[in-house]
Amino acid sequence: MQWETVIGLEIHAQLATRSKIFSGSSTDFGAEPNTQANAVDLGMPGVLPVLNRQAVHMAIKFALATNAEIGRRSVFARKNYFYPDLPKGYQISQMSLPIVGRGEVEITMDDGSVKTVGLTRAHLEEDAGKSVHDAYAGQTGVDLNRAGTPLLEIVSEPDLRSAKEAVAYARKIHSIVRYIDICDGNMQEGSFRCDANVSVRIAGEEKLGTRAEIKNVNSFRFLERAINFEVERQIDIIEGGGEVVQETRLYDADKDETRSMRSKEEANDYRYFPDPDLLPVEVEQSLIDQLQQSLPELPESRKARFITDFELAEYDAGVLTADKATADFFEAAVEKSGASPKLASTWITGELFSRLNKAGLELGDSPVDAERFSGLLARMHDNTISGKIGKQILDQMWDSTDSADHIIESEGLKQISDSSEIEKMIDDVIAANPSQVEEYRGGKEKLLAFFVGQVMKASRGKANPAQLNELLKQKLNG
Secondary structure: OOEEEEEEEEEEEEOOOOEOOOOOOEOOOOOOOOOOOOOOOOOOOOOOOOOOHHHHHHHHHHHHHOOOOEOOEEOEEEEEOOOOOOOOOEEEEEOOOOOEOOEEEEEEOOOOOEEEEEEEEEEEEEOOOEEEEEEEOOEEEEEOOOOOOEEEEEEEOOOEOOHHHHHHHHHHHHHHHHHOOOOOOOOOOOOEEEEEEEEEEEOOOOOOOOOEEEEEEOOHHHHHHHHHHHHHHHHHHHHOOOOOOOEEEEEEOOOOEEEEEEEOOOHHHHOOEEOOOOOOEEOOHHHHHHHHHHOOOOHHHHHHHHHHHOOOOHHHHHHHHOOHHHHHHHHHHHHHHOOOHHHHHHHHHHHHHHHHHHHOOOHHHOOOOHHHHHHHHHHHHOOOOOHHHHHHHHHHHHOOOOOHHHHHHHHOOOOEOOHHHHHHHHHHHHHHOHHHHHHHHOOOHHHHHHHHHHHHHHOOOOEOHHHHHHHHHHHHHO
16 A cells, blocks of 8 residues: 655744743753752742743744744643643643744755645743653652743644655754744753654545654654654554554654653643633734844845855755854855855865764864864965865864964965976976876876876875866876
8 A cells, every 4th residue: 555654743942041931940951950940840839920021032033933823812721730740730831822823834855845834833831840760770850950941832734744854844943943043952952852743644545544642852863763663663553454543652762663652642631721820921013023123034035145145056055054053154254264155165064064073063062163264265265275285274273273374384285386396296207107198198088187196195285286287288298
């Protein structure tokens, strides 16, 4: 049978406020357990929640960035369930009247195709605490530092049809929330987490299959692997004569499989009702206008500008603008170095990214900042050094605080552009390799690379490549 996969994502983006959504406790990551939870977070009797204004502003900015409806009147509700890391016995969330309504985002796939994915809603809520299972032998600890941390839960329509589409969508949301500075997007620290609702149906059917929800996937790579495993699992069950059970599942990265966690609750199981301690949130048009003015240039418009202003290929522009820090780095490098945008793009997405990936670093943690990187590009742009020497210099800059100019001067790496000096080296190489010269002149033109390599070796990689190739061809053909 031909199967169709149906996927909807629920993304939890931790909002970048300094304090929690209903209390003044800090949201800093990495504190000692239970040192950032006050009486409100602990659900002590007699305390009242106070809504964090900045969390509301951030939710509205997300709505504006995704052309979504803004709930001019939104209501907080109590979502009731009992779990050790939920001290109040309920979570304050939003149900029937969320702060953000329907919207849409466009995703671009590897083959260049563009797909529009619908947003169902995005609502504000508080995070729960965290159960710690590996701190004490045979016991579980509870850390309530995260309790009350502000979240924006972003719910997509079931428009995604493959794991790759789901990852492309998650990456797009990740890009947007970082561009508008409402979430740091740190998946290792839990600031950006995905739940995937996955089901399968026979191709052509309208009715959706029974779904399983894969909870708290914290990397794009694991999201793709978890969905692919779940799709195969469900198909195997149905083709084997069984029925898929609606449930919540966890992804085990070590075993590369999903496993059952609990039966999936429905909305009525949570007994939602309006929180009596919180008034409805009324959003005025003047606030929306103010926040609209504060939005930065968004990824799609920045990509279009890079294509137009910098004459970059669509793919290169997409890579550079997917992350705001990368786009800022690129623009700073082009402006400071005077180098061509193509040269800057090639070296950022190639040499710099390669070193960052190898070191497991983000661009913000790069040992070579935009200022020093610009200095390296400038010296390649004015032909002081070749690209080959540029790689050698970048390696030295990676392990030091030296500028490109300092390394070039101290190491004597300036490119040789004196044609008479290059000609002398060419003459020496030709004289030392008469048989290869004869073969080249007999039609074996691939030997040109051999001669280039020999001259480069003699010049310790410092001969100007363009001059070398031109002079070498003249000598060999003469």
